[in-house]
Amino acid sequence: MQANQTAKGFARGFAVSVLPILPILPILLAQGGCSSDVNPVKAAYIGAGYGPRDVAAPDFVEASRRKGVDYMPVGTDAPKRADRPRTAESRKALEAELEGARNRNEARGRAAGSAGSQANSPADSPAKSPAKPSAE
Secondary structure (H helix, E strand, C coil), X not given: CXXXXXXXXXXXXXXXXXXXXXXXXXXXXXXXXXXXXXXXXXXXXXXXXXXXXXXXXXXXXXXXXXXXXXCCCCCCCCCCCCCCCCCHHHHHHHHHHHHHHHHHHHHHHHHHHHHXXXXXXXXXXXXXXXXXXXXX
16 A cells, blocks of 8 residues: 555656646757757757857868768678788788798897997906196
C-alpha cells in the first residue's frame, strides 16, 4: 500500500510540475533550435541584426583554398589505385635494401664514435704550463 501511494504522489507531483510548461513548450523548442541552419527564428534574429554577421574570408584564405574540389559522396567506394601492392619478392628486396642501409649507417656511427673518443682522449703526459717569463 505504501508503494502505491508513493507512485500516486509522484504522478501527481509530476503532472503539477509539467502542466505549466506545456503551453510554452513549442516556443522553447523553437528557441532551442536556433543552432541549426534552417531555423526561421534564427533567420529572423539575424535579419533584425541580433545574430552573428557573415564575415568574408580574407584574401590569403581565399587564395589558399583549392578551386573546384569535389568531395566523394557518402556510401560510394574509393576509386581503384593505380599502384599495385608489392609482391613478396619486391618486399623482400626492399627489406634487404633497407637492412643494408641500416648496417652502413651503424658502421659509420661506430667509426665516428671511435674517432671522437680518440680525439678527446687525454694525452699520455699531463699538459705542461708555459714557462713564466723572467723579469730581467
